[in-house]
Amino acid sequence: MEMPVHGFQTVDSLDFRRGMSRLGAAVNIVTTKAADGPYGFTASAVCSVSDTPAMLLACLNRTSSCFPAFEKAQYFGVNTLSSGHEALSNLFGGKTAMAERFAGGQWREGCSGSPLLADALVHFECELVQSLDLGTHRVLFGRVIGLATGDCEDALFYVARRYATLSTREA
Ligand SMILES: Cc1cc2nc3c(=O)[nH]c(=O)nc-3n(C[C@H](O)[C@H](O)[C@H](O)COP(=O)(O)O)c2cc1C
Numbered sequence: 001m002e003m004p005v006h007g008f009q010t011v012d013s014l015d016f017r018r019g020m021s022r023l024g025a026a027v028n029i030v031t032t033k034a035a036d037g038p039y040g041f042t043a044s045a046v047c048s049v050s051d052t053p054a055m056l057l058a059c060l061n062r063t064s065s066c067f068p069a070f071e072k073a074q075y076f077g078v079n080t081l082s083s084g085h086e087a088l089s090n091l092f093g094g095k096t097a098m099a100e101r102f103a104g105g106q107w108r109e110g111c112s113g114s115p116l117l118a119d120a121l122v123h124f125e126c127e128l129v130q131s132l133d134l135g136t137h138r139v140l141f142g143r144v145i146g147l148a149t150g151d152c153e154d155a156l157f158y159v160a161r162r163y164a165t166l167s168t169r170e171a
Contacts (some may be wrong), residue, residue, distance in 0.1 A: 024159030026121075027081045029092045030058045031141075032066075032073040033113040036169050038102050039069035040115060042092040045137070046078055054144035056124060059137040066095075067138070075127055076142060077114030082121040083154035083165035110146060121156075121168065122149045 011019075025044035032039050045059035058078060060070055070076065081089055091104045106118035110125040117123060126142025133139075157164045 006110050021161050022159070024157050024164070026075045027059070027085070027089050027100040027163070029079045029081065029088070029117060030060070030070075031079065031115040032069055032075065033109065033115060034049075034069040034072065037098060038107070038115045039066045039098055040092050040101060041066045041094070042089050046080075049141060055129070056126065056142055056144060058140045058142070060140060061136055062133065062138050063136070070138070070140065073128060075114050075125065075145075076110035076140060077110060077112075077116050078124040078126065078142070079115075079117040079120040080122045081117075081151035081152065081156040082119065083156055084152070085119075085156050086163050088117075089156065089158075089163070112145065116148075118150075119152060121149050121152055121154075122147060 006016045026046070027117040028043050028046045029040050030046070031041045032045050041060065041064055043058050043060070047057060049057050056078060060067060088105050092101050102115065107115045108118060110116045112125055112127065116125065124144050125146035128140055129144050130141040131138055153168050154165045155168050159168050
């Protein structure tokens with residue numbers, strides 16, 4: 001995709017990261033099932049795109065060890081973490097073998113084969129409908145084909161490079 005041409009500079013990437021660290025976000029484990037087993041990574045860059053039809057997006061760094069699996073994937077799961085999942089978030093946050101990552105939680109396969117976390121705050125099962133490479137990342141657009149909410153009502157958040165919890169109970 002062509003980037004627009006204009007007279008402004010892009011901000012420095014470290015300044016951008018510092019700015020983005022103030023943007024609190026839910027923490028998710030994005031998963032897929034490949035021929036050689038399950039793959040997953042922690043992602044805060046997940047958000048809703050549309051409700052009709054239900055679609056969401058997730059951003060994956062193309063240097064990630066998970067990338068080849070997601071490049072071939074037709075389906076993926078988004079498992080939103082609850083309070084108490086900090087260790088699991090760190091485990092899926094990089095540099096750990098996939099088998100070790102998945103041994104850290106209770107997983108089952110959804111109807112598409114995507115790994116779903118038993119005690120997630122909510123999990124979404126998605127069919128990949130489009131993907132877009134922008135900068136360092138691939139943006140995965142998924143049509144939501146299934147979802148389920150868990151019993152825990154406290155969400156795990158990541159803000160200012162640390163974890164926080166927030167109740168999802170409505171007032
Ligand atoms: C809280 C948190 C949020 C993260 N968010 C993202 C994200 O949105 N996209 C992404 O590609 N990586 C994100 N990462 C980093 C990936 O989880 C990590 O790079 C991934 O597990 C791949 O590592 P690997 O190459 O060792 O497999 C995040 C990590 C943490 C701890």
